[in-house]
Amino acid sequence: MIISDAAIEDFQKNGVVVLRGVFRDRVAALAQGVAQVMAHPSPLERSYQPKDGSAPFFQDYCNWQRIAAFRAFIFDSPAASLAARLMGSTTSRFFHDHVLVKAAGNSTVTPWHQDQPYYCVEGSSVSFWTPLDPVAKYMSLECVAGSHRWNASGYRPKRFDGTSLYATDDFEEIPDIDAQREHLTIRAWDMEPGDTVAFDFRTIHGAPANTSAAVRRVFSSRWVGSDARFVRRGASGSPPFPHLTLADGAPFDAPEFPLVFGA
Template identity: 45%
Template sequence: MRLTQATLDAFHKDGAVLIKGLLHNQVDLLRAGIAKNMQEPGPYAAENVTEGHTGRFFDDYCNWSRISQFEQVIFESQLAEVAAQLMQSQSVQLFHDHVLVKEPGTSQPTPWHQDSPYYFVEGKQTVSFWCPVDPVTDATLRFVAGSHHWSKPVLPIRWASAEDFYAGEDIYMPIPDPDAEGMSVVEWAMQPGDVVAFDFRTLHGARANTSDQRRRAFSVRLVGDDARYVERPGRTSPPFPDHQMQVGQKLREDWFPMLYPRV
């Protein structure tokens, strides 16, 4: 797929853009993979509904190597080629996959956050793809346009407890309230197979799923030429224990496979 200049411009200006139908042919694969993931959760699986809320908000990540459907989508779809265009990168490397499921009647919202502060990788060439396998309207992802250009990262928190993820809050800015503060928020109603692409640094969140339909979504995080390992003030998410990388190194390819150019 060759992206239009308008799509590329929107990604770089706003930090998020909708690409309709990018994974339309992979929806059945993703549904099967998500079902397997929920039946056989990995070590990082979490339930994110807190006291006082209803429903179920499940998430899990780093399962592509054991769930063949995820591996097939990541390695055989157009995601890597599209990522190269969005990031203006000669290479595309897999960081990790992520499944997020909000069952019908789940009152727990996804808190506003940036992905980058949770990760041990930094660079201006990053992209996350988020693909629902159910139609989504109110429970879609929401983004603060241009927040990937902010000079200071937003403080990461633990979703289930709302506690600070790291010590050293002075290096982060407080989590804003984009609606109350009148920030420019972009969001899209999406059909199964539509994909929203966004920079790791773009502030985003999602409302509760008050509908009578599931909101199952599959996400893939990819990095480009300038991505390098960095140290954070504490354990990152995902943690990738015993990775043995040093500050300033590119991510090791035996753990984080190169997807583009294709070998």
């Protein structure tokens, strides 16, 4: 898998880069996997049904152990080696998968947020946001370039309906990105199925509603590097991994997070 040094440098400097066509040959299988998940959601499914009666935003996590297409993506696609190169890591470990399907007309605006404070892991990281349908720029993922370096402690995580994720927390409120749009570099692209937006867990991102007449199916896969450390969040993180017995700050090593590259 060819990825240019310029793309790696761009990712490290700006916390986000688009990679064209890298997962194109995986789209059909992933789409089947998404259909399986939607037909039989996991206990972690968290979908949003907008109050305005528009179509739902389906979300589910951590399905790779039961969905063959997701396992094939994790273990047989270039994702793991790409992740290692982008992170500047000798290894890459799979963290989790996330299915995000905005049905045609779904009015949910994914609010600006960083993923890092939701997760039970810290260290070098990358998410691959991979659409399985064409997504026009006006309704595609938006990422604030450079925001992965804004605040080392992270901004307050909220559910996509605006409620706080943790009962109490010390996080700072996220800045009003929309109010500063003109002064920021916000990256978004017209996406084809199998293109991917690679972004750091700390990069601030959001996504518009699906105002189109077509479904927007996305498969996100999340990866961490050799410096990854466990952060104890109990049942409150998202996704929750309440059964993990790792000590706070311990190397991030457990069977549900397979070391895929550099093993």
